[in-house]
Amino acid sequence: MKKNNRDENVLPERRTFLKAAAGFMGSTLLGGIPFRAFAQAAELAPADRCFVFVYFSGGWDQLLAFDPRDPDEFTADRASETKILPGYNLINDSRFSTRPILPAERSGAGRPNIDFGPAVGERLASHYDLMTVVRGINMNTLGHEVGYRYFLTGKLPIGSAARGSSTATEIVGQMKPRVPIASISYNVESYNDRYGGYANALRVSRRDDLLLTLRPSAASQQLDSEIEKQLVDFRGQPINCEQAAYGTRGVGTTYSNSRDQMQQVLSQGLEKAFQFQDTTNPEMEAVRTRYGLATTGSIDNEAGRAATVATALKKGIAQCVTINLTGGLDTHFGTQLTHASNQRRGFDALASLVDDLRASPHPSGGNFMDHTTIMVFSEFARTPLINASGGRDHHLCSSALLMGAGIKHNQVFGKSGDIGMSPGTFDLRTGAADPNGSNIFPEHIIATVLASAGLDYSITRVDPLRPILA
Numbered sequence: 001m002k003k004n005n006r007d008e009n010v011l012p013e014r015r016t017f018l019k020a021a022a023g024f025m026g027s028t029l030l031g032g033i034p035f036r037a038f039a040q041a042a043e044l045a046p047a048d049r050c051f052v053f054v055y056f057s058g059g060w061d062q063l064l065a066f067d068p069r070d071p072d073e074f075t076a077d078r079a080s081e082t083k084i085l086p087g088y089n090l091i092n093d094s095r096f097s098t099r100p101i102l103p104a105e106r107s108g109a110g111r112p113n114i115d116f117g118p119a120v121g122e123r124l125a126s127h128y129d130l131m132t133v134v135r136g137i138n139m140n141t142l143g144h145e146v147g148y149r150y151f152l153t154g155k156l157p158i159g160s161a162a163r164g165s166s167t168a169t170e171i172v173g174q175m176k177p178r179v180p181i182a183s184i185s186y187n188v189e190s191y192n193d194r195y196g197g198y199a200n201a202l203r204v205s206r207r208d209d210l211l212l213t214l215r216p217s218a219a220s221q222q223l224d225s226e227i228e229k230q231l232v233d234f235r236g237q238p239i240n241c242e243q244a245a246y247g248t249r250g251v252g253t254t255y256s257n258s259r260d261q262m263q264q265v266l267s268q269g270l271e272k273a274f275q276f277q278d279t280t281n282p283e284m285e286a287v288r289t290r291y292g293l294a295t296t297g298s299i300d301n302e303a304g305r306a307a308t309v310a311t312a313l314k315k316g317i318a319q320c321v322t323i324n325l326t327g328g329l330d331t332h333f334g335t336q337l338t339h340a341s342n343q344r345r346g347f348d349a350l351a352s353l354v355d356d357l358r359a360s361p362h363p364s365g366g367n368f369m370d371h372t373t374i375m376v377f378s379e380f381a382r383t384p385l386i387n388a389s390g391g392r393d394h395h396l397c398s399s400a401l402l403m404g405a406g407i408k409h410n411q412v413f414g415k416s417g418d419i420g421m422s423p424g425t426f427d428l429r430t431g432a433a434d435p436n437g438s439n440i441f442p443e444h445i446i447a448t449v450l451a452s453a454g455l456d457y458s459i460t461r462v463d464p465l466r467p468i469l470a
Helices: 005-010 012-022 076-082 121-127 144-153 166-174 206-215 218-222 226-236 241-251 252-265 270-276 281-290 302-314 336-359 442-452
Strands: 050-056 133-137 183-186 203-205 322-325 373-376 397-404 411-413
Touching: 050 144, 050 166, 050 302, 050 336, 076 206, 133 442, 166 183, 166 322, 166 442, 183 302, 203 206, 203 281, 206 270, 206 302, 270 302, 281 302, 281 336, 302 322, 302 336, 322 336, 336 373, 373 442, 397 442
Parallel strands: 050 322, 050 373, 133 411, 183 203, 183 322
Antiparallel strands: 133 397, 373 397
């Protein structure tokens, strides 16, 4: 479509409509994404089972996070022997402990069985009674794109190209939730290789993109876009085989269905739920207080993203949210403080999200954390030794955090080696260390998430980690 001054300057509503409509289009037109038509009920209802996939971008240091070591045992004097140097004393900031964190016992939860690295902080660690930490995961790669896509799908990419569907797509494909936007991918890739368009995710790069998609405009009611005009003209032309293919099952039908879905979503006024800086709304004030959000300026930060996740689930707008929560972790250079601070922002935001879900009653009973499974991951870890530039390099042995519904709580599964933090081998049926056993791979984590909701996990071609299933 040609652009001219009238398009750019006179009709912003039309341009807004086109951009929003593209979010609902099939891959045959504008590369957009179709959605499942949601329930016709007047009121939205949260999904009975929700999922959150939290990505820490860049490759996290597990000594600072979910696989810490005692600095009194793994000293600098022994580093040539153990190939491990925690380096907690190098952070030199009072916000961070110089030792692994063993959280205080939570009332009624029993003694904690999980220790955490200093970057996790007390806030998130206090939710140990909802967690299983999986250690010693063999990522099979030191490449950012490969590790990232591996954990998103549970399939090792071919080269750097993703294989299979995203786990969120697999969940939506099987469960077919009746919510407006079944899956949201927030600054994260999403794939669908075997389900209809209803299982695709809405991909947004920031909160404003989500608001744009959900916000109605005058043009959305007029339906006068250039795209539609072209489709009408197209349908009026004599039909040949190629045109029939597009007009009968392709562009015309796709556009019509996508337009109807867009209108349904726009009619709900869902964007109001995400207007966190609205100072006239007491509900938004409560969100700002819980997540520490400002009334002005950008809130596209870790806390704002976490608030977006909670809102999408609690308002019944989405079932699955996959989010790039924090980044800046590819720290080959610099100080341990830099990496620890970047991780802490993500973990504090995650703690706020868990606080929120734990404090919010679910319509089906219990609280939202009773109905939500959270998986936290990165593409790989950092080397257990500090390099000559003061940073850490890529390391293939990593960890993951599972929380909430369907998962046993307050336990650790797996272990990395005490020399060089190498991936461990285990009897995966029991979790016991076994020199003749198997590595834990990302597909085991994905199979466990699917099995935790009673879903078919055969696509992973492995069994779930049954000892951690509730």
